[in-house]
Amino acid sequence: MTTQAMQKPSAERVKARPRTDVFETDEALILVADVPGADLDSIELALEDDVLTLRARSVVTAPEGWQPVGSEFELPDYERSFRLAADIDREALAATLQNGRLRVVLKKRQPQTSRIEVRVG
């Protein structure tokens, strides 16, 4: 194990791509990303054209009064972009964070059908 502080100044911190699962239903794309250590305020989601960018930051600090003796991981800053194949309803984005797991629901834009009345001329 290497000895590392739990949280370093942001300039020195590791930037990592969060592990992410992708689900797709007829109605939505669902991204589920592991962002342990992040809190809701640190999460940033931006959708530009067809690229969704996720950013999050771990807010867990080293415990006070304890001496670090070794660590097999470091809580990083998270960043990852996803190019979306589906046509997304930009007004219906929803995200929840629970136990370090971020769940983003991107509803697909449903094809609009319009009824055209045919008159007999």
Next chain:
Amino acid sequence: MLFRQLAERRLLSPFQALQDIQAEFERLLAEPEPGAPNALGFAMYTRDDGALLRTPLPGVDPKHLALEVDGNALTLSGRFEDEPGADQSPAQHVERPRGSFTRTLRLSFEIDAARVQAKLERGVLEVTIPRLVKNPPIKIQVLPEGGKN
């Protein structure tokens, strides 16, 4: 992005799409996401009265976690659950861990099992592990001559 690439290539060659899927599986198995914290990696801290353990367990429900103490060994076990509804719509791209896990940590001291505390916040488990003090130091009063205080 992967799906779009696959969809585009599938139009050209169905075999290419299969090769791409196999290559992607091999990549996922061979290379962990760079920098992403390993679930169940341990960070250890100490002080005179014990140790503190932290481990990232994102998405794990505390109900699915168990801690057992045996002498100087602490065993953590639990389960990474799949997403609700995943049986109807299975994941199309998987990177997050699944299934059961167990890991045992052996310490240099005997653990006071009755005082171990654990909390799971923001997907990080923190366990405070107090050192067992079998014969705590006691103060012995020295009596003056005559044996009375």
